[in-house]
Amino acid sequence: MTDTLFAQVLDEASRADPYPLYAQLRRTPVSRQGENLYAASTYRAVTALLHDPRISSDERKSRTGAGALAASGRLIEDGDERRPGFIFLDPPEHDRLRAVVMRQFTPHRIRLLGRHVETLVDELLDRRAGQTTLDVVDDLAYPLPVTVICELLGVPREDEPRFHVWATALARTLDPPEGMSEEEVARAVSAAAELRAYLVELAGQRAAHPRPDLLSGLLTDASGDRMNPPEIIATMALLLIAGHETTVNLITNGMLTLLRNPEALALLRERPDLITPALEEVLRYDPPVQFRTRTTLTDVELDGVTVPAGANVALLLASASRDPERFPQADRYEPLRQDNQHLGFGGGIHYCVGAPLARIEARVALGALVRRLESPRLAADPPPYRQSASLRGPRHLVVEAARVT
Amino acid sequence: MSSPAAPGRVVIVGASLAGLRAAETLRREGFRGELTLIGDEPHEPYDRPPLSKQVLAGRASPAHTALVRAPDLEATWLLGEPAAALDPHTRTVTLAGGREIGYDRLLIATGTRARPWPAAEEAALDGVFTLRGRDDAERLRAALAAGPRRVLVIGGGFTGSEIASVCRELGLPVTLAERGPAPLSGALGAAAGSVAARMQRAHGVDLRANTTVMALEGDGSGRLRAAYLSDGDVVEVDVAVVALGAVRNTEWLAGSGLAADARGVVCDAACRAFDADAVVTDDVYVAGDVARWPHPHYDGLLLAVEHWDNAVRQAETAAANLLREPPAPLRPHRGLPAFWSYQFGVNIKSVGLPTIADEVVVTQGAVADGRFVAAYGRQGRTVAAVAVDSPRWLPAYAGFVAANLPFPPDLHASDAPDPLRPVPAGLALDDRATHSPTAAVTGDGPTASDRSTHRDPRSPLTAPPL
Amino acid sequence: MRVLVDLNRCLSYGQCVFAAPSVFRFHGAESLEYDYAPGRALAEEVRHAAAACPVQAITYAEEPSGE
Ligand SMILES: Cc1cc2nc3c(=O)[nH]c(=O)nc-3n(C[C@H](O)[C@H](O)[C@H](O)COP(=O)(O)OP(=O)(O)OC[C@H]3O[C@@H](n4cnc5c(N)ncnc54)[C@H](O)[C@@H]3O)c2cc1C
Ligand code: HEM
Ligand code: SF4
Numbered sequence: 001m002t003d004t005l006f007a008q009v010l011d012e013a014s015r016a017d018p019y020p021l022y023a024q025l026r027r028t029p030v031s032r033q034g035e036n037l038y039a040a041s042t043y044r045a046v047t048a049l050l051h052d053p054r055i056s057s058d059e060r061k062s063r064t065g066a067g068a069l070a071a072s073g074r075l076i077e078d079g080d081e082r083r084p085g086f087i088f089l090d091p092p093e094h095d096r097l098r099a100v101v102m103r104q105f106t107p108h109r110i111r112l113l114g115r116h117v118e119t120l121v122d123e124l125l126d127r128r129a130g131q132t133t134l135d136v137v138d139d140l141a142y143p144l145p146v147t148v149i150c151e152l153l154g155v156p157r158e159d160e161p162r163f164h165v166w167a168t169a170l171a172r173t174l175d176p177p178e179g180m181s182e183e184e185v186a187r188a189v190s191a192a193a194e195l196r197a198y199l200v201e202l203a204g205q206r207a208a209h210p211r212p213d214l215l216s217g218l219l220t221d222a223s224g225d226r227m228n229p230p231e232i233i234a235t236m237a238l239l240l241i242a243g244h245e246t247t248v249n250l251i252t253n254g255m256l257t258l259l260r261n262p263e264a265l266a267l268l269r270e271r272p273d274l275i276t277p278a279l280e281e282v283l284r285y286d287p288p289v290q291f292r293t294r295t296t297l298t299d300v301e302l303d304g305v306t307v308p309a310g311a312n313v314a315l316l317l318a319s320a321s322r323d324p325e326r327f328p329q330a331d332r333y334e335p336l337r338q339d340n341q342h343l344g345f346g347g348g349i350h351y352c353v354g355a356p357l358a359r360i361e362a363r364v365a366l367g368a369l370v371r372r373l374e375s376p377r378l379a380a381d382p383p384p385y386r387q388s389a390s391l392r393g394p395r396h397l398v399v400e401a402a403r404v405t
Numbered sequence: 406m407s408s409p410a411a412p413g414r415v416v417i418v419g420a421s422l423a424g425l426r427a428a429e430t431l432r433r434e435g436f437r438g439e440l441t442l443i444g445d446e447p448h449e450p451y452d453r454p455p456l457s458k459q460v461l462a463g464r465a466s467p468a469h470t471a472l473v474r475a476p477d478l479e480a481t482w483l484l485g486e487p488a489a490a491l492d493p494h495t496r497t498v499t500l501a502g503g504r505e506i507g508y509d510r511l512l513i514a515t516g517t518r519a520r521p522w523p524a525a526e527e528a529a530l531d532g533v534f535t536l537r538g539r540d541d542a543e544r545l546r547a548a549l550a551a552g553p554r555r556v557l558v559i560g561g562g563f564t565g566s567e568i569a570s571v572c573r574e575l576g577l578p579v580t581l582a583e584r585g586p587a588p589l590s591g592a593l594g595a596a597a598g599s600v601a602a603r604m605q606r607a608h609g610v611d612l613r614a615n616t617t618v619m620a621l622e623g624d625g626s627g628r629l630r631a632a633y634l635s636d637g638d639v640v641e642v643d644v645a646v647v648a649l650g651a652v653r654n655t656e657w658l659a660g661s662g663l664a665a666d667a668r669g670v671v672c673d674a675a676c677r678a679f680d681a682d683a684v685v686t687d688d689v690y691v692a693g694d695v696a697r698w699p700h701p702h703y704d705g706l707l708l709a710v711e712h713w714d715n716a717v718r719q720a721e722t723a724a725a726n727l728l729r730e731p732p733a734p735l736r737p738h739r740g741l742p743a744f745w746s747y748q749f750g751v752n753i754k755s756v757g758l759p760t761i762a763d764e765v766v767v768t769q770g771a772v773a774d775g776r777f778v779a780a781y782g783r784q785g786r787t788v789a790a791v792a793v794d795s796p797r798w799l800p801a802y803a804g805f806v807a808a809n810l811p812f813p814p815d816l817h818a819s820d821a822p823d824p825l826r827p828v829p830a831g832l833a834l835d836d837r838a839t840h841s842p843t844a845a846v847t848g849d850g851p852t853a854s855d856r857s858t859h860r861d862p863r864s865p866l867t868a869p870p871l
Numbered sequence: 872m873r874v875l876v877d878l879n880r881c882l883s884y885g886q887c888v889f890a891a892p893s894v895f896r897f898h899g900a901e902s903l904e905y906d907y908a909p910g911r912a913l914a915e916e917v918r919h920a921a922a923a924c925p926v927q928a929i930t931y932a933e934e935p936s937g938e
Contacts, residue, residue: 051801053769053778053818090819091769095776107892273915276922298817309817341927349797351925356889359923452875452907459904469908473875473932714879743879750899752883794901796882 006033006314009290010175010389016382018290018389019331022319029303030313036064037176038307039291039314043327043343045303046320049313050347055294057350058090062295063310083230085238087350094349100227101235101353104217113148114360120144121368128404129372133379136369136397141251145361149243152357153236154206154213163198163240166191170237171245174390176293176314195240199233214239242354249288249393250362254279255369256397257286257333259378264335268370275367278335279359283321283344285333290318290392292346317343318392375402412509413438415727416498418488419514419654420444422452422472422713423693423720427512429475430724440480441506443498445487448539450474454713456542457567458747462574463550467543488515491661493680493689509688510727513658513670513678514720516694517651517711522559523861527621528647532629535647536564545646549575553643556580557632559618560862561588563746563843565648566601570748573608580611580640582618582632584862586831592843593755593791595831596765597779600772600793608749613638617865621645635865649862650843651711653695663689668847669697669709675735676723690727692719697847701739702807703758711843714743741803742844745796751775754796757789757806759832760845766813766827769820770795778802781830782812872914873932874907880928890923891916 005025009018025031025041033039040046049055086097124143128134146164150157169191172184203219210216218232227235258265258278268274291314300307307313321342324330345352352358369376379398386395415431417424420442428440444450452470459465483500490499491511498506519535522528532553534545549556549572556572558565561583569588572579585591587598588605605612617635624630631641655665663686664671664679671679672691676698679685691698693716699705722738729735745754759765762781770777770793778798781789787810790802805814813827874894876887881903887895888903894913898904909917914933921929 048801048804051798052804053798053801053821054816056819058819092774092820095820107889110889111892273918276919280922297819298815339927340922341925345925347925348800351797351884355886355923359890359919454878455904455907459898464898464904465907469906471873471907473873473930476932476934712879714877717877745878745881747899747902750902752899752901754879794899796901797884799882 004033005031006037006039012385012387015385015387015389015392018318018392019322022316022322025316025319026323028305030305030307032305033314036062036310037312037314038305039316040302041316041319041323042303043320043323043325046315046317046343047347048302049294049300049315050343050350052300054297054300055313056090056297057088057094057292057294058084059088059293059295060084061090061297061310062312064312083234085234087238087242091349096225097227097231097235098349098353100218100221100223100225101214101239103221103223104214105353105356107356109152109214110356110360113152113357114364116151117144117148117361117364120147121364125368125372125404131404132402133398133400134373134404136252136255136399137248137394138396140365140369141248141255141397144251144365145243145247145358148357148361149240152214152243153239154211154215155202155236155240159198163195164244166195166198167241167244170195170241171391172388174292175388176312192237195237196233199236199240203229203232203236239354242352243357245388245391246288246354247358247361249391250279250282250358251365251369252394252397253286253288254282254362254366255399256378256383256394257282258366258370259376259399260381261333264333265370265376267335268367272367272371274335275363275370277337277340279362279366280340280342280344281333281335281337282362284327284337284340284342285321287318287321287342287344288391288393289344289346291316291390292350317346372405373399373401374405376400411436411438411728411730414441414507414509415439415512416441416443416506416508416510417512417514418443418491418498418657419516419693419695420446420482420484421450421514421516421693423514423516423716424512425450425472425474426717426720427514427692427724427727428478428480430721431728432475432478434725434728436728438509440478441483441508442480443483443486443488443500443506445485446538447485449482449484451539453537456539457536457564458571460542461536461546461549461568461571463546467539467546470539488657491658491663493661493663493686496688510690511688512690512692512720512723512727513695514691514693514716515654515657516716517653519647520649520652522621522647522649523863524620527623529627530621530623530629531627532643533621533645533647536568537651545644548644549577553577555640555642555644557582557618557640557642557645558648559645560648560650561585561601561612561614562591562648562650563589563744563748565646566605567746567748568646568648569605569610570608573610573749578609578611580613580632580642581605582613582616582634584617584865585614587614588612590831591760593759594762594765594781596828597759597791598831604749604751604775611640615865617863618645619863619865651694655695669695671707672696672698674698674701674737674739675726676719676738677726677735690723692716692723698738701737702741703761703846706846708742708758709845709847710742712742712744714740715844741806743803744843751794752796753791753793754799755789755791756799756803757781757787758844758846759789759791759830762788762830762832764812764827765830766825767822768814768816768825769798769818771820771822780805780812780814782827785812786810787812787814872909872911872917872934874905874909874917875930876903876905877928877930878903880926881924882926884925886923886925887920887929890920895920 029042029045383394489501519537555578558581587602589601590598658665678689776794
């Protein structure tokens with residue numbers, strides 16, 4: 001498998017603009033893209049599969065293994081206590097674990113964090129005040145979500161440099177194995193082990209001295225279906241990575257999109273309240289999570305193609321959200337778009353747990369950038385991209401401005 | 406929209422969900438002419454589903470369920486007076502007070518009303534209620550808030566079951582009498598009904614299945630005192646809620662020459678009304694609870710659907726077709742019926758038409774856990790699904806129904822019972838349930854007149870013990 | 872203001888409950904209930920909720936139209 005369209009999507013050369021490839025992929029809603037690999041590209045096909053009980057998120061059920069698997073059970077030796085995070089599990093286990101987490105993810109807790117987000121954003125941008133350049137990634141989009149997720153979970157912020165490396169290595173494994181080198185897999189394996197050891201130790205501390213954080217909450221949950229210790233560790237790892245590698249891209253992709261669409265930027269400067277629909281449109285137009293892979297539990301016929309049992313199917317969320325059959329002017333960024341039923345946070349039972357938090361962070365961060373950068377412009381277009389094809393976003397986004405206020 | 410043939414005056418009779426949605430669609434599609442809505446209720450359009458749920462439970466005020474409406478509707482609202490007659494030849498609607506309103510195109514959206522208790526003197530007793538509108542909800546809520554000794558709910562359809570659920574939430578003793586084998590059995594079948602029955606009993610409902618209420622009895626001052634059940638019991642109650650399904654509001658169309666009877670107004674899939682000679686009209690349209698139409702997915706059998714979703718979508722289709730200028734194609738109203746309810750703390754959603762099924766199978770989850778999806782089959786194909794506290798799966802099942810997936814569906818779902826156990830759905834019960842099902846096939850021809858169908862709900866299916 | 876949720880479309884994703892907890896809430900595990908007529912002070916939250924709903928089931932009108 002060298003030159004299928006999906007292989008080209010995975011190729012780093014396409015990272016800056018995979019959308020023309022998606023347009024080609026949409027000519028066939030469900031297409032074969034490799035030995036045991038299919039891709040669903042249209043809005044109709046992707047939404048159908050997101051809700052389809054014949055489709056599994058458990059990579060262990062694939063004939064060949066779906067992702068590069070570090071974050072899943074593949075890197076777990078037999079008899080080991082480790083298990084996949086619930087993003088890689090199916091009902092009924094998935095539903096039970098997710099429900100336990102949702103008990104901790106209360107609107108109240110998110111609200112409190114949201115208030116803190118405003119202060120954090122101000123502090124981060126104050127550090128650049130008076131200057132004329134800023135790297136959206138390093139100066140705001142990365143540190144903000146990391147600080148917030150640490151606070152939510154109860155992970156010490158000072159340990160960030162350590163788990164940053166682990167999170168990046170593990171997030172990379174969401175890409176199919178075809179796109180990864182042997183070395184990267186090895187890196188992910190050791191990252192998984194180190195992250196786990198770190199979390200086990202932290203859990204020990206919190207069990208002894210609970211705090212008002214999510215980890216302590218999971219450990220002290222007194223309900224009948226509470227998580228056992230290995231499940232808590234797996235869930236913490238999932239939340240840590242998910243909170244690390246996604247929101248950064250939403251903020252960055254958002255700023256990039258606005259800088260490429262000056263009318264939209266001007267509109268938001270005038271009407272800051274429109275940031276809400278403008279952000280939803282970023283989630284459609286240039287989403288941080290481009291695709292997720294699934295596995296068929298039985299033969300599934302869709303749009304005239306039969307995907308055999310045990311095959312991997314890449315659900316191209318980013319392609320579906322650009323489907324002109326669903327969205328008029330799909331390739332245009334329209335901050336006031338109506339009926340924007342995008343798939344930026346997925347859909348069905350695995351719909352993003354962190355969406356409410358990510359929305360607050362991105363709204364506040366992007367709103368502040370719009371407000372506080374005078375006459376901003378891109379230093380490089382396209383900017384350099386990070387490696388991952390599925391969790392896609394710029395590595396740096398240097399903006400030159402008359403002034404950061 | 407400035408073609409010479411464009412209608413100048415559109416009149417909508419029935420100013421509720423379907424009527425309002427049609428009016429909004431007309432404006433959205435560019436209609437600039439005169440728009441008149443005629444409604445017999447004095448209220449502006451409001452939402453009914455909360456009336457049997459949060460409103461009755463006291464979590465929302467009956468006055469606060471008004472529907473969102475487009476700000477720029479520019480319509481004339483004639484509220485508080487019913488339309489009494491229609492003359493399609495002169496294109497005139499006559500109001501009860503005699504006023505005549507002319508139209509170029511008409512939309513009929515008069516919906517349904519609650520089927521009353523058949524014995525008028527008993528129905529008039531203080532303490533006997535029905536529930537369809539806001540005022541009904543206001544009265545019933547006050548009666549429940551007064552703390553009656555016991556409430557009797559007559560009929561275990563969705564509305565009756567929801568009312569019983571609210572009573573239990575309020576801590577009120579409640580008896581529910583259902584002529585069929587179980588609550589919800591008319592809409593979802595006896596098999597699913599048995600799950601509902603367990604749920605009701607677990608919540609403390611005194612459920613009397615296979616039982617009818619023979620008579621209601623008042624005390625000397627005309628207050629409800631007791632009810633006589635076909636199982637021989639006499640229950641002392643202060644409040645009885647008659648939840649026997651709905652009657653279509655078509656009386657005002659008598660003499661209009663349209664194919665309208667107690668089962669509804671017949672229209673085609675483009676929502677154009679048929680006249681009594683089965684000729685389709687091109688200036689009278691129908692939408693919502695009052696309509697019957699041949700659904701493309703169900704072999705042309707006439708469908709009547711008393712669901713919120715259908716009212717909205719049929720109204721939108723009717724309005725778009727009403728404005729259409731040939732040669733633009735007509736839009737078919739073909740979406741699958743879909744419904745939601747919640748009661749006893751669980752969310753119940755369905756898609757497709759369970760009432761035509763012969764078999765049902767749990768495909769995901771477990772009944773015992775209170776979260777599951779069940780698929781319904783007819784002659785080997787999947788025709789409907791019901792999701793209990795599992796709404797996020799339902800869109801897939803809508804796809805399965807639309808695609809006529811074989812039944813039982815071979816899903817291999819990770820949470821499927823192993824093996825799958827299809828059972829008879831328990832629907833071929835010949836109109837047993839006390840309430841009418843809220844989505845059903847109602848015959849096969851536009852002109853077939855109503856030899857009505859509805860038996861006296863008081864007559865039990867088997868002889869009561871003497 | 873006025874709010875209306877199409878509960879057929881609603882798949883109980885709960886995003887509205889996070890965005891506007893004093894307007895939207897769950898009754899039981901999966902059944903959404905909401906305030907049809909929240910005060911004007913909640914308008915911004917309702918806008919957020921409507922934008923966040925993954926199935927775009929929420930409509931609202933800031934001014935109850937008085938025709
Ligand atoms: C208590 C209750 C709970 C419900 N719960 C649910 C639920 O959970 N899920 C669901 O899917 N559906 C539910 N429904 C059904 C849903 O509300 C109906 O499908 C919907 O209201 C149908 O809208 P409609 O406009 O067609 O008819 P209606 O809402 O019945 O409106 C018809 C209007 O026309 C008026 N009218 C009648 N005759 C005349 C006349 N001659 N002249 C002028 N006006 C006239 C009526 O008074 C009424 O205002 C419920 C209904 C009720 C009553
Ligand atoms: C902009 C930021 C984010 C985006 C675009 C995003 C996107 C997604 C998507 C598309 C999925 C679906 C995966 C699938 O279907 O397989 C998902 C799942 C998930 N996300 Fe996010 N996410 C973001 C932020 C977050 C944050 C901040 C957290 C944690 C606090 C988080 C936690 C999760 C979890 C736990 C799941 C798995 C849910 C399940 O399997 O039930 N996400 N996310
Ligand atoms: S966000 Fe939308 S789908 Fe989710 S509960 Fe609210 S209305 Fe329902």
